[in-house]
Amino acid sequence: MGDAEIIPIGTRGRPGRGTGSTQPSSAARGLSAKPPATKAPAKKAAVKKAAVKKAAAKKAPPPKRTAAQPDPVAERAPVTAVDRVPAGGIPVSDWQAALRGAATEVFGDQWEPQLARFLAFLRRRLTGAFEVDEYGFDPEVTERFLMATLRPIAEKWFRVEVRGVENIPTEGGALVVSNHSGTIPVDGLMTMVSIHDATGRFLRPLGADLVFRLPFVSTMARRSGATLACNEDAERMLRGGELVGVWPEGFKGIGKPYSQRYKLQRFGRGGFVSAALRAGVPIVPLSVVGAEEIYPLVGNVPSLARLLGLPYIPITPFFPLLGPLGLVPLPSKWLLEFGEPIRTDEFDQGAADDPMLVFNVTDQVRETIQQTLYSLLMQRESVFR
Amino acid sequence: MGSAGRVVLVTGVSRDLGRRFARAVAAEPGVARVIGVDAVPPRGDIGDVSFVRADIRNPVIAKVIVKEDVDTVVHMSVIATPGSAGGRNTMKELNVIGTMQLLAACQKAPGLRSLVVKSSTTIYGASSRDPAMFTEAMEPRRAPRAGYAKDLAEVEGYVRGFARRRPDVRVTTIRAANVIGPHVVSPLTAYLRLPVVPTVLGFDPRLQLLHEQDLVDVLRHAATTEAAGTFNVAGDGVLTLSQVLRRLGRASVALPSFAVGGVGSALRSARVTDLSPELLALITYGRGVDTTRMRRELGFEPAFSTAAAVADFAEPLTPTGGRAERVLARVAAGLPEPDGGVVHG
Numbered sequence: 001m002g003d004a005e006i007i008p009i010g011t012r013g014r015p016g017r018g019t020g021s022t023q024p025s026s027a028a029r030g031l032s033a034k035p036p037a038t039k040a041p042a043k044k045a046a047v048k049k050a051a052v053k054k055a056a057a058k059k060a061p062p063p064k065r066t067a068a069q070p071d072p073v074a075e076r077a078p079v080t081a082v083d084r085v086p087a088g089g090i091p092v093s094d095w096q097a098a099l100r101g102a103a104t105e106v107f108g109d110q111w112e113p114q115l116a117r118f119l120a121f122l123r124r125r126l127t128g129a130f131e132v133d134e135y136g137f138d139p140e141v142t143e144r145f146l147m148a149t150l151r152p153i154a155e156k157w158f159r160v161e162v163r164g165v166e167n168i169p170t171e172g173g174a175l176v177v178s179n180h181s182g183t184i185p186v187d188g189l190m191t192m193v194s195i196h197d198a199t200g201r202f203l204r205p206l207g208a209d210l211v212f213r214l215p216f217v218s219t220m221a222r223r224s225g226a227t228l229a230c231n232e233d234a235e236r237m238l239r240g241g242e243l244v245g246v247w248p249e250g251f252k253g254i255g256k257p258y259s260q261r262y263k264l265q266r267f268g269r270g271g272f273v274s275a276a277l278r279a280g281v282p283i284v285p286l287s288v289v290g291a292e293e294i295y296p297l298v299g300n301v302p303s304l305a306r307l308l309g310l311p312y313i314p315i316t317p318f319f320p321l322l323g324p325l326g327l328v329p330l331p332s333k334w335l336l337e338f339g340e341p342i343r344t345d346e347f348d349q350g351a352a353d354d355p356m357l358v359f360n361v362t363d364q365v366r367e368t369i370q371q372t373l374y375s376l377l378m379q380r381e382s383v384f385r
Numbered sequence: 386m387g388s389a390g391r392v393v394l395v396t397g398v399s400r401d402l403g404r405r406f407a408r409a410v411a412a413e414p415g416v417a418r419v420i421g422v423d424a425v426p427p428r429g430d431i432g433d434v435s436f437v438r439a440d441i442r443n444p445v446i447a448k449v450i451v452k453e454d455v456d457t458v459v460h461m462s463v464i465a466t467p468g469s470a471g472g473r474n475t476m477k478e479l480n481v482i483g484t485m486q487l488l489a490a491c492q493k494a495p496g497l498r499s500l501v502v503k504s505s506t507t508i509y510g511a512s513s514r515d516p517a518m519f520t521e522a523m524e525p526r527r528a529p530r531a532g533y534a535k536d537l538a539e540v541e542g543y544v545r546g547f548a549r550r551r552p553d554v555r556v557t558t559i560r561a562a563n564v565i566g567p568h569v570v571s572p573l574t575a576y577l578r579l580p581v582v583p584t585v586l587g588f589d590p591r592l593q594l595l596h597e598q599d600l601v602d603v604l605r606h607a608a609t610t611e612a613a614g615t616f617n618v619a620g621d622g623v624l625t626l627s628q629v630l631r632r633l634g635r636a637s638v639a640l641p642s643f644a645v646g647g648v649g650s651a652l653r654s655a656r657v658t659d660l661s662p663e664l665l666a667l668i669t670y671g672r673g674v675d676t677t678r679m680r681r682e683l684g685f686e687p688a689f690s691t692a693a694a695v696a697d698f699a700e701p702l703t704p705t706g707g708r709a710e711r712v713l714a715r716v717a718a719g720l721p722e723p724d725g726g727v728v729h730g
Contacts, residue, residue, distance in 0.1 A: 112720055112721055113721055116720035116721055122713055123714065126631060126713065127632065127710055128627065129632070132628070134622070134623050134673050135517045136625060209513050209514045212513040215585070215586055215642075216587040218588060219588060233517050
């Protein structure tokens with residue numbers, strides 16, 4: 001009971017709740033005054049102990065009031081919770097300096113215009129204020145992201161070596177015809193980046209309709225300049241003066257077993273030749289060596305492929321055995337050789353409607369690519385070097 | 386036709402575009418009278434146009450054509466959605482039977498000189514096997530089996546048949562791209578006006594659009610020039626759907642294609658918009674049309690490109706998205722102007 005009296009905080013040693021009034025409340029008065037009066041007669045043995053306690057209690061408060069209590073009030077301001085946030089202690093100028101340092105680190109000394117340019121790019125993307133051509137080709141995103149991603153793969157992983165760059169026309173329409181291999185059309189991507197780095201021109205690939213049926217793939221394909229491999233689009237692009245890429249073997253070439261590597265498949269129906277004949281643009285044969293070895297196709301699951309509507313489900317020595325790791329292409333050494341252009345502007349008007357002529361030109365292109373493949377294979381030291 | 390000028394009959398004037406076209410053609414110098422025909426009266430002001438309440442599905446229309454000595458018929462009442470007509474069957478009847486009756490009436494009208502039919506590029510469909518740009522000579526990759534596209538194919542078939550039977554009549558078919566503009570009420574504009582626009586995950590279709598003013602102008606042009614044939618009419622350039630939505634400042638959510646269909650039927654039952662199969666195909670695969678013939682043979686030049694039409698459509702819309710852009714704009718305001726002067730539209 002007596003303990004209540006020695007709690008000094010807020011009441012300055014007096015009983016009560018510390019309302020600030022000098023007079024304790026009646027309840028408090030009752031607490032402090034009555035117990036001694038009522039308890040004393042009741043228990044005689046307890047009286048002495050209580051008296052000792054009381055004496056100690058009554059003597060103790062005064063020193064506390066004078067020495068301990070006033071000190072905290074005078075020396076320290078009340079502590080607030082905000083001050084304890086660690087970042088609150090770092091001044092704004094430090095933050096600015098750190099950000100500036102980071103910007104200099106990322107963008108170099110000229111960070112302000114660099115950052116402004118980067119922001120302008122980001123805003124252009126976010127507001128949709130960029131332009132695409134009628135095929136949906138977005139040169140900005142192709143150059144900044146696709147090419148920037150593919151370039152290290154072409155240079156460091158596949159060590160692509162390009163020959164015969166001088167055979168690619170620097171301007172005007174032309175049709176690049178290439179062999180197709182590698183289970184996944186990586187060869188198309190590598191050709192795109194190699195041609196862009198060698199000539200500064202964008203290769204406009206013609207893709208199968210499967211490409212435009214798949215989500216994400218179709219969007220990426222259109223953005224990077226591809227369009228459907230049909231006569232209308234091929235001819236339109238060639239007439240528009242674009243450098244068009246075509247892989248006439250299609251899925252027959254890309255999905256052929258490893259045992260048939262570097263054996264050209266049938267070249268479609270020669271539609272690409274008639275498109276080039278109609279537009280009067282040269283055909284540039286391209287032979288790609290190295291793509292066959294990136295995913296050696298040793299098996300297929302035709303029933304599952306049919307179920308999913310895909311041309312094949314590849315089984316390679318590493319896929320699906322190693323799971324996602326099996327998707328890493330083997331680092332084969334690539335050789336790209338552009339052959340001499342086959343001119344088509346010398347043929348007369350109705351040439352595109354002459355099936356015999358179209359077949360002959362198709363065979364000529366096919367033979368050129370096949371022969372170049374053999375000679376490149378002879379020159380290659382090994383698959384990986 | 387006499388010295389007084391031409392008499393033009395316009396079908397489908399109860400709808401906004403039909404009414405606006407009728408008023409515009411009435412203001413042409415060579416035109417003496419314009420008669421607007423529809424089953425329901427137009428809601429707005431039709432100015433000098435005299436309105437005849439007649440259903441083109443019944444033979445009364447033949448009497449109107451003969452009695453008024455009409456020499457030019459502009460057929461604009463091929464409707465895209467069953468919404469206003471009340472059911473797919475009514476829509477089909479209105480589109481196909483209506484056109485048949487109108488053409489039958491035209492065939493019996495000796496004074497008729499020209500027929501202009503407003504068709505749509507929807508007739509080409511939209512699929513993964515489409516060429517990038519459709520020319521007038523191309524057919525859809527898959528023949529449409531139902532809906533608006535099938536109606537259009539049938540309507541154009543009857544129009545071609547009419548052209549064979551009446552070689553003295555100049556027949557012009559205008560295949561207009563999807564029309565967009567501040568006043569247009571169509572499935573596409575209702576879709577783009579949604580506060581949060583559902584898009585198909587993984588697809589970013591190319592869209593080519595036509596401004597409402599250009600549609601009125603091209604029909605007026607077609608009614609008064611000598612060019613005949615079928616013409617694609619669309620604004621210059623294409624925009625991807627994501628670009629359109631960003632330029633409109635719309636928030637969008639990408640859903641797998643089957644879910645977009647579900648959202649579509651929910652919106653249809655809520656009577657917000659009609660996400661028809663044709664529109665669903667358009668927002669998945671997109672479509673572009675070649676407009677060389679429009680320039681060379683029809684001699685028409687649209688005033689709005691696709692981008693300008695979208696900008697005009699965006700004017701009265703309140704943006705619901707674009708927060709990230711506003712943050713970036715604030716950051717960029719504190720930085721110097723980027724040099725290099727990148728030109729962008």
